[in-house]
Amino acid sequence: MSDTAHPSSFQSLVRLLRYAKGYRRRIIAATVCSIINKLFDIAPEILIGIAIDVVVNQEQSFVARLGLETAESQIGALAVLTFFIWAGESLFEYLYMILWRNLAQRLQSDFRQDAYEHIQRQDMGFFEARSSGQLIAVLNDDVNQLERFLDGGANDLIQVFVTVIAVGAVFFVLSPLIALLAFTPIPIIIWGAFFFQKRATPLYADVRDKVGVLATRLSNNIGGMATIKSFTAEEKEAARVRADSDAYADANRRAIRVSSAFIPVIRMAILTGFLFTFVVGGLQTLNGTLNVGAYGVLVFLTQRLLWPLTGLAQTIDLYERAMASTRRILALIHTPVDVPDSGDEPLPQPVRGEVRFDRVSFEYGSSGAGVHDVSIDVPAGATLALVGATGSGKSTLMKLLLRFYQPGQGRILLDGIPIEQLSLKSLRSTIGLVSQDVFLFEGSIRDNIAYGRPDASDDEVIEAARTAEAWEFIQRLPQGLDTAVGERGVRLSGGQRQRLSLARALLKDPAILVLDEATSAVDNETEAAIQRSLAHISHERTVIMIAHRLSTIVHADRIVVLEHGRIVESGTHDELLDRQTAYWSQWQVQTGGVVDTR
Template sequence: MMLGGGHGHGPGDFREEETLGKVYDARLMRRLLRYLAPYRWVAVIGVLMLLLLSLLQLAGPYLAKLAIDRYIGHSDFAGLTRISLVFAGILAAQFVLRVSQTYLVQWMGQNVMRDLRLEIFTHLQRLPLSFFDRNPVGRLMTRITTDVENLNELLSSGVVAIFGDVFTLVGIVVVMLWLNWRLALITFTVLPFLTVATFLFRRFVRQAYREIRLRIARINAYLQENITGMVIVQLFNREKRNFEHFRRLNYDYLEAYLRTIFYHAVFFPIVELLSAVALGLILWYGGLRVFSGTLTIGALVAFLQYAQRFFRPISDLSEKYNIMQSAMAASERIFKLLEEPEQPSFTPPVKHLEHCRGEIEFRNVWFAYHDEDWVLRDISFHVKPGERVAFVGATGSGKTSIMSLLTRLYEPQKGQILLDGIDIRHIPLDELRRAVGVVPQDVFLFSGSVAENIRLGNRDISEDVVRQVAQALNVDRFVERLPRGYDEEVRERGGILSTGQRQLLAFARALAYDPKVIILDEATSSVDTETERLVQEALEKLMVGRTCLIVAHRLSTVQTADRIIVIHKGKIREQGTHQELLALRGIYYRLYQLQVVGLRPSRERETAQTTGAK
């Protein structure tokens, strides 16, 4: 947890958000265009409509010129009416085109976003767990929300609008030169100033936008930690200090935002000022021309209108520059995520589990989460079908890691793991995980009803099976006490259930799938004696007729096992039954002592000490 102090180091690593990248990257663009492929006709129609719109926009001022010079000047009433109708018609057409064009392009953008979110989501589901060890939740959430949103801006308001802006700009320049090239050149005298202003604006705003992104990412990460860690915040009276820290982050964000607002506030009036200067010049020089009879009044009016429209796309384009830039950076990040290699379902040749017997063998397995920091060293053991084996060892000795390898949550670097004599790498993941049921150390509950949490969305598991399983495992005892029974909503962190109850629910979940092998990673936290008894009973039923690997923290569980394997610092150090291991007076013996001494009342502790301690 990030507890105040430092600026966004540790879990929230914002370097990725910081990179700006190019405004235009052909490789990224080509890849983006592939997402447009299913909607290419919509895109083509959208662009055509945009071209038509630009043309219609060009027509307006020219019609005004005709109206003034041809009809108003000669008091031609019929002509004026006709041209006014055409003018109105063009405006109406522009309206219709604008509405449908906007809708079409946005429709396309939203659809592309939906496709992209689906692709990212399925991709995330297939990534190996080690990927999630490396990447904080907040960052992945950003990929699928904010980054995708940025991309949409690129598609809908970026690329298409830029296309339209450029087209309009070129059209206006051509028409202006054609109407009166001298007047056109006079208008263009303000362009150098405009170029400088735009260049400066872009540079400053770019920097400020980067700051904004960075600071909002910090706020989000801090918020996420404070909300998920609210218990600790409140218990340890951290409210004030965390508030202080948040206040600072919040202020930094405000400050960065105000900076961009300042640049905008300065830049757009400058553009307006320059366009006012240009209009003044046109009016003055054009007026002189009208006096000398080389320019009609209508042409002057048209020119003024064109000049006004000339500046709008220019300021629009400098805005779009930023959109393009952040969208390019966003797409770079999204594609990088999509390029992360997925976990293959199996390594060929594929071998199917026909009727799983539940025989397990580890052969010289070495495993490290990182490089060569070996967590497991040369682990070998064999479990017969239906056998119950307990794994004991100090915290951090590697028990959970062994279980993670068996379900291929992680892959070992060396050695082999066999199920029914088949290397598990050849077994399709879904078959493997159907055969091996897991009750994890930390039970995770999804938001949804109790029944849904047992069934986990599997339609093959009927309501009856859920009830049967729950009954067999003592789950129904507490479920019936819930106001709405099996339909009671469980919040995402399982708030309404106690640790013991959650454990029972996890048993039910595993049993409902009826696996041949059961892995039970006992919770380290102790539960009350009543729940302990319920859990114990449930466990007995869960284990019948299955191969069981139990990471045991409770003595009662260890003692019912056929065999105990003692893990110490990633190695198997002792194996045997409870009695055999006690007689060995080794690691197990010491662990047993600690447990007995730690959990029993002092009288028993004394006896344990007198009978055991050296």
Template structure:
């Protein structure tokens, strides 16, 4: 039903591991990037400690100036002097000062210069690391796109029949883009944050293990809180991307059929369905972003609580002389530096969950059952004559719903076989089985005595040409469309095919002739002219077997005559299968098959079947009566 999410979260942990495994081909670059990150983080965490030394130098200079009356005495003598208040002695006890000596600007300058160099070099390392990470992420996503494209070519037709086109497009575009952006944003940042946590924690323990333990108190709470929030957000991200795919499918469907939507006055229904799915997407996206967005403020609150505890306890330690002011300053900086990456890792969980939700959808596509691979030692037919046989063929789309049962048929080379019957009788299914778009359940189909199930699909389909009811043309010139099946065709061959199929007559009237550019819907030519171009395309390919599926069903009578002439030229010397509802178009067929419920109930020529007075005669009389009624 519209708007209802049919997606469910898969194995989050397993999907995350599989997503990371896509980066394994870039292992050398990853190691190099991690090395640069480690160097950059190491230098970065040294900065606060050295700045703390600069603070100590400044404080020592101030203390030395303030104890000028003790000039000539040692630091120990000053601290032992009973005239110095106990509180001041406690503070001075953590400072290495010289009585009577003021600020050492040279030492302070050298220290600050060292810090500047360290931070500069650290920034360069991290910038280079970011460049490498960008490269390896884009390579990984490139491979995933390539694998998805290759996968689509290996999927059976049944997969596409069961999936809206917009949904498939969403998986290979929206979900891929989301993966690319998320990995780009989070991969380097997570590595940087985790290494920063380790480096900062190490420096914190070297300064004061008591304060370090105090800073660690909030970590279990942070992890528990992030996990709880993330668990609630993940299903919403899955629903968000699933609904995005269905919404894309609806938009693609409505755009493709926008003319029919307007003709039948279904604009409001289409808008209502769009609004319903858009509303579902809005709520799923809102919940996903809001729930996951709660992680960062929660982490910031815990970080601020931790900061207060560290500042208070650190100040007490300064007053007791167990820590210098510079050490406390450095520790407070480390405390902030420690909480920041923890908050970043937690806040990035929403991006990671979104990425994993998209990854699950992409992996579902990549894991979809494929059609059976072709035999590497498959037989081939060097010179195809076009002798086709169906031997006791049975097929069903659904296991419990039979369609074609025990169908046998022999078509001689060069014959034209017309297939007629009511809708759902199995006419198109028959030619789909011949093209191996579906695999038969029982029996076999042979081409010149070779079982087509043992031939490669490419070899079989290269010997077959199809002209469908829907004339498919792509964006490009008319010449390009005609030569689609034979890219190496010369202009002379293209023109010859166009002349034989009555395409040349209307192409010559166009301003740019064969170089006329068609858009995706080929709106610059009529429906009949589009159909003639597809016939010219099949003519140029020179197939041994020709399939015409309702090729004249949507054109006017005059154009139908032209198409019939073009198809007659196309059928010369080829085994042809013609599916038609207009029985007047197949009167000259060598063999007419009448199908009902997946079985051939009658076969023969037009005159023979009329003489029998069976199913074909009833169909013919019904169409004749309809034509008379339309005239009257």
């Protein structure tokens, strides 16, 4: 994979720091606490060397030069100093843990919220091009991966850097020769870190992709469990999940193979540095060129310097996973919005509900289907019906009206104002949508009806339910309005869900009501109930109906027939029957008449 496809981890880190600029003070405070904690952490090794110097040289020791003449007073002073050093180390460890972990929580929350809000601003084409599992994997797994790094990995990287600098300074003060020898492995370690990082970057990007595929599979299968069971496809779907799970495990295995190889390389480099200090320092101490206490300091600090680097492999592993996740999160956040909410012109109140499609054209990029040069005028308070075969463009026009997509050509006007000049909230608040695929949210019936107006009273909710012919079945439920509907309304029948969807739209009291094949998947009783509801609510309200059942639209003020995205005829029900063309043919088929196909 190219570098363009996988930006470097350093670039991802820079982008992360830019994103987190509002937390710079917290980052600086956490970094300072990590540095101070590490300085306190390496101090005991220095004190051990000083203590050895006190025991061996007593009145001629290093501490004696500070005014403490007896060995006992020197040991006592070292004991007091040791207490404060350990207390300081404990204090700053507590502080950096609090700061880094709270920072991790805040950043992961902000990342998830910003990514989710950005997703909500996307047009529907964005969701059609991506699986829900991939998006959920970014919002959950990737954000959590970054949180894990900030919880501990960031502190580990900082403290390794501080250790190298601080211990190196002590080494060069005590013995420049041993310092040079002990630091010989450091370039190898750094080279190894960058080498393995470069190898690991595309591997961890692949891991993130594979977990998204697995999440998609699991999400789809759980949602389609009834279909799986009805086709006795449990074994087949289990095999697919196993294949995706194995692919994820294989991707992880390839990444782990590279990251694990780092540890043996580091260990051998560490051994080299330790042997240099152990042998050369020992010989210098024997010939009197190096103080025995200094030798003790160098031996202990060599371990303090080099052994923590064995954990660098694990830290880099965590870092690479976090940066791979950061790339995916930021890529999602920075995905361009094709239908921007750029309008700010208010709709004149009260909204009349006059809709005009002016030579509108639009094509779906994947299939080329859509609408072509469509012009329709819908007067305020009128009822328009759109009919045609599947794929003729009926639902596309409604999606364009709601600005789920942007027309390629032409324009759509609401009360004489181009809809792109209106804010999305202003536009969509005037339109109530009842679609064939009803989506109910987890919660009670009351919550779902009042979804568009959470502040609505129970009386208003009940009135909307009555108008939608839903109140009768709600009253029969044991808990009435408080009845839980289950995920996606699974505890209710299709007809009940459809009536609740209509009640939800009515409570919103929109100037324009859009019914997108709202009766195509319901029984005759529910269809009759919805028709009765429409008879009550269509007065002084613009209604746009999309229907396959022509019996539901016979009273529409205007019927438009679409074929392959183009208008082929329009008029009232009686006018279209008199012409005996496309609409008449559909009517004959649905009513049992014979169609002359010659």
